[in-house]
Amino acid sequence: MQNLVTLEGRTIVVTGAGQGIGKATAELVIELGGNVVALDLNPDTLEAAMAELPAARVQQVVGSVTDAALAASAVEEAVKRFGGVHGLVNNAGITRPAMIEKMTPTQWQEVIDVHLTGTFYWLQAVGRHMVARAKAGDTTGGAIVNISSDAGRKGSIGQVNYAAAKAGMLGVTMTAAREWGRYNIRTNSICFGVVETPMTEVVRGEKFRDGMLAQIPLGRWSTPQEVVKTVCFLMSDAASYITGQHLGVNGGFHISL
DSSP, X not given: OOOTTOOTTOEEEEESXXXXXHHHHHHHHHHTTOEEEEEESOHHHHHHHHTTSOGGGEEEEESOTTOHHHHXXXXXXXXXXXXXXXXXXXXXXXXXXXXXXXOOHHHHHHHXXXXXXXXXXXXXXXXXXXXXXXXXXXXOOEEEXXXXXXXXXXXXXXXXXXXXXHXXXXXXXXXXXXHHGGGTEEEEEEEEOOBSSGGGTTTTSTTTHHHHHHTOTTOSOBOHHHXXXXXXXXXXXXXXTOOSOEEEESTXXXXXX
């Protein structure tokens, strides 16, 4: 039987690959036959995360998603090494929580820079390569997945910066889908609920645990390994006619038409 969710021979860029969802995504891409360009700000974290993956199929990139020049050079290096870049997972993220009236300009800007501006830089760098390849006659196309959040669709108390950035990523997704669809470049968002990562430790803690679980029809958190299956689905040919969509992977935490 044909394996519809194979990534055989494809090279996927994953930002924030040192832990959590990014690490799990990189691992599954490799398992499905792909190559990984793994970016993280912390070199030790990244090296440890990639240690068990085949070195010949992993390109480690250390730096910030907010560095536009790094995005361009990483894509260029990946094209030289692997022959092309076929996918991007914009996953890197941070939180700087504070109530609106107490949030500092620095707290606001740091989150916007990483989530929204960083997403734009890497989408632009990868997209430029994909568009150029298409104009040269290559019909392979590509797939981009922006990791958004239910916070971008319903708000998040104490995280106006995060909610605004994640909502902005939805706009980036829809625009890229419209602009690049003619090149067979698909761009989608995934809106996660509560995944067991370091970023959600507070909401999964004793103070908020029961209240959060009561809002999730499936009644549990998800693991990174569970949710990244959907990421790789969207990167594969099984999702060849899906673009411009915001897919909720959240146990029912947010339900909409």
